[in-house]
Amino acid sequence: xxxxxxxxxxxxxxxxxPEEEIALPADVVTVRDLLNHLKGLGEEYENALQYPEVIRxxxxxxHVEHNEPIAGAREIGIFPPxxxx
Amino acid sequence: MSKITxxxxxxxxxxxxxxxxDALTAGRKDIGAVVTFTGLCRDEQGALSAxxxxxxxxxxxxxMRRIAELAIERFSLLGLTAVHRHGxxxxxxxxxxxxxxxxxxxAAFDGASFMMDFLKTSAPFWKKEHxxxxxxxxxxxxxxxxxxxxxxxx
Numbered sequence: 001x002x003x004x005x006x007x008x009x010x011x012x013x014x015x016x017x018p019e020e021e022i023a024l025p026a027d028v029v030t031v032r033d034l035l036n037h038l039k040g041l042g043e044e045y046e047n048a049l050q051y052p053e054v055i056r057x058x059x060x061x062x063h064v065e066h067n068e069p070i071a072g073a074r075e076i077g078i079f080p081p082x083x084x085x
Numbered sequence: 086m087s088k089i090t091x092x093x094x095x096x097x098x099x100x101x102x103x104x105x106x107d108a109l110t111a112g113r114k115d116i117g118a119v120v121t122f123t124g125l126c127r128d129e130q131g132a133l134s135a136x137x138x139x140x141x142x143x144x145x146x147x148x149m150r151r152i153a154e155l156a157i158e159r160f161s162l163l164g165l166t167a168v169h170r171h172g173x174x175x176x177x178x179x180x181x182x183x184x185x186x187x188x189x190x191x192a193a194f195d196g197a198s199f200m201m202d203f204l205k206t207s208a209p210f211w212k213k214e215h216x217x218x219x220x221x222x223x224x225x226x227x228x229x230x231x232x233x234x235x236x237x238x239x
Contacts, residue, residue, distance in 0.1 A: 009139055009211035010224045061144035063207065077141055077209070081227035084138070084145075084169060084210025085124055085181050085201060 003070070005038075007048075008079035011055065014048035024070075031057045032066040034076065049078075056081060087115055089157055090164035090186075093149045095140060097172040100182050109164045109186055116163050118193035122183045122201055128176035134217045136225075138171045138180065141209035145169065152203040160196040162187050167200060169210060202234045 002021040012018050028037045035052040038045045049055060057064055058077035070076060090109055094100075102121060110116055126136045153165045164186035174180055181204070185196035206227075214222035 006141070008141055008209065009213070058141070058144055058209070061141070061147055063148075077144060079141070079209060080211065080224065082206060082209055083212045083225040083227050084140070084208050085205035085231075 003073055004075045006075060006077045008077065011048045011079050015044050029069055029071070030066065031059075031064060031068050031070060031076075034070055035066070035078075038078075054081065055079070087163055088113075089162070090166075091150070091153055091157065092164075092166040092168075093146055093153060094168045095142075095145045095149070096168065096170060099170070099179055100168045102182065105166050105168065105182060105184055109166050109184055113163070113186075115188065116186045117188045118190040119184060119186050120190070120193040120197040121185075122181075122197050123179060124181040124201075126174045126176050126178050126180055128217075129214075132217055133176060133214055133222075134219065135176070135215040136174050136180070137213040137215060138169075138174060139211045139213065140169070140171045144209050145171075148208045149204060152200060152207060155203070156185070156196045156199045159199065160185075160187060160192040162192060162196045165196060165200065167204065169204070169208065171210070173215075199238055202231070202238060205231045206235045 002023050004021055006019040007015050028034050035049050039049045056079055059073045060075055149167050157165055162185055166184040168182040170180055183197050183200045185193045187193040212225040216222045
């Protein structure tokens with residue numbers, strides 16, 4: 001069972017890819033757990049997610065808080081605060 | 086019950102203000118006020134040669150629609166159009182358009198303002214600056230002032 005992760009803006013640039021399918025360990029339950037897990041995957045992830053509190057996350061293309069469970073997510077978007085408009 | 090016209094688009098190409106107003110108001114006799122906002126790319130006193138707009142395809146449209154539906158409900162709008170461009174935009178070029186239509190002016194002003202305040206902080210778009218010397222600059226940082234502008238609607 002894998003989950004699709006999509007990255008944008010400087011999160012995408014620092015991780016070095018726009019998206020990936022990744023198998024997550026069972027103890028990754030919430031968005032916060034996911035960000036901490038990704039930080040441990042290598043230097044590029046550490047650089048992108050150094051300050052997880054500023055990172056915004058969307059599950060199935062809707063904004064969620066960091067305490068949100070990720071169970072059942074088809075697609076998880078990980079990105080910096082938005083600067084459109 | 087009045088007809089409500091909701092148009093949301095994310096596109097690379099430019100938009101034409103008058104055509105968008107015409108599309109929203111054509112054949113209507115119940116609209117008494119139309120307020121438009123256009124956001125353009127500034128050159129920051131010559132320091133900037135372009136902005137690169139990245140977006141989250143699918144979510145950008147969905148989030149703009151969620152915000153627009155809140156605005157329509159809250160201000161009893163008769164119509165709302167929001168168009169946001171992506172890709173490279175040169176100084177002087179259009180970035181975003183919001184048009185709010187209502188029976189009276191205050192709702193139209195408020196609807197357009199609400200739409201922009203939430204769009205800036207919640208719609209998944211990111212700006213990257215390109216410098217005047219052809220250098221690729223930094224990602225634009227989110228501003229506290231934009232969060233405050235949004236929070237005044239709570």
